[in-house]
Structures are given as C-alpha cells and as structure tokens.
Amino acid sequence: MSPWWLRPAAAEAAPSAGSRTEANKKLASEFFDRFSANDIAGALATMADDVTWWIVGKPELLPAAGNHGKEQIARVFHRMAGQLKNGLRMTVKSSIAEGDQVAVEVESHGELQNGRIYNNEYHFAMTIRDGKIRAVREYLDTQHVFATWFQPAAPDGDHFDRRGT
Numbered sequence: 031m032s033p034w035w036l037r038p039a040a041a042e043a044a045p046s047a048g049s050r051t052e053a054n055k056k057l058a059s060e061f062f063d064r065f066s067a068n069d070i071a072g073a074l075a076t077m078a079d080d081v082t083w084w085i086v087g088k089p090e091l092l093p094a095a096g097n098h099g100k101e102q103i104a105r106v107f108h109r110m111a112g113q114l115k116n117g118l119r120m121t122v123k124s125s126i127a128e129g130d131q132v133a134v135e136v137e138s139h140g141e142l143q144n145g146r147i148y149n150n151e152y153h154f155a156m157t158i159r160d161g162k163i164r165a166v167r168e169y170l171d172t173q174h175v176f177a178t179w180f181q182p183a184a185p186d187g188d189h190f191d192r193r194g195t
Contacts, residue, residue: 051127054158058132059122061163068117070107074100078162087172092180095172113179114140118148130164132156148178 057076064072083103087095094106111117118140125134134154141147150170157165 051129053161054130054132054156055125055127057158057161057163058125058127058134058154058156062120062122062134062136065107066117066120068111070104070111073107074104076163078160078164081163081165083166083168085168086170087175092172092175094175113142114148115143116141130157130159132158142178144183146178148174150174 061073061076064070064076077100079100081100081103083098083100085092085095085098089096098106118138121137121139123135123137125132127133132155134152134156136152136154137149138152139147139149153169155167155169156163
C-alpha cells in the first residue's frame with residue numbers, strides 16, 4: 031500500500047453526499063425560478079436531453095397528461111406561456127432531498143389571456159444526476175386545470191375561480 035501522502039483524500043476524490051443533495055435541491059429551485067421568470071430556454075437547460083416528464087391524469091381528458099420527452103415538454107411549456115398574460119409564477123413552498131431524489135411542493139399563480147386565474151398546487155418528484163434533471167413526476171389538481179384551461183365559459187360570460195364557482 032502506498033504512503034498516505036500519495037493517496038487521494040476521500041473529500042477530494044468525490045463530492046460528499048450532503049453537498050450533492052444540496053446541489054440537487056438548488057437545481058430544482060433554479061428550474062422553478064427560471065420558469066417563473068418566463069425563461070423557458072433556461073428552465074429546459076436544467077434538464078438532461080433524455081429527461082422524462084410524467085404528468086398525472088388521463089391524456090384523453092387532459093392533453094398534457096402522460097409521459098413526455100424534452101421536446102414534448104418544451105412544447106407544453108411554450109403553449110402554456112402563450113396562454114398566460116404575464117407567465118406563470120411558481121413558488122417553491124418546501125423541498126426535501128435524499129441522494130438524487132428531490133421532492134418539491136410548489137404553488138403556481140398566473141392569469142390566462144381569457145381572464146381566468148390559474149392557481150394550482152403541485153408535488154414534483156425529481157431525479158437529478160450529474161447536475162441535470164433526469165426525470166420528473168408531476169402531481170397537481172387536474173380538475174382545476176380542466177376548469178381553468180379547457181372548460182368553456184358559462185353563457186353569461188362568467189368563469190370559474192379557484193373553487194370552481
């Protein structure tokens with residue numbers, strides 16, 4: 031065995047699990063900061079080219095539901111941005127991480143071009159490896175999505191608020 035002064039120090043050989051976990055939480059937060067700033071290109075840059083993004087729901091009832099690759103989720107993001115007056119603010123309420131897994135609780139707020147207010151709550155389960163988001167599982171209130179984005183306005187012109195009234 032070589033003398034200790036010729037062996038690499040463990041701390042220099044690889045980042046500690048704690049520092050990787052914090053870096054992963056920071057990247058998740060950066061994604062939502064960029065998205066909130068309507069920097070879709072910057073948000074997409076936080077993802078690996080082979081990222082998988084799954085959104086809860088039945089695709090036949092909610093067009094964005096199901097599995098998406100990076101190009102598909104980019105189209106979803108751009109379509110959403112085109113329907114919003116000033117983008118969608120995504121506020122991270124809490125996050126917890128272990129290894130390459132990050133769980134993030136988020137609340138969104140934005141006004142659609144049609145005047146409806148989109149204010150949803152989410153849970154994102156993210157896998158982050160090598161400084162990139164590799165996989166996302168997105169859980170949200172699908173009834174609110176439908177009522178806000180897809181349900182036709184009532185004949186008197188009224189629309190649904192957060193409570194669907």
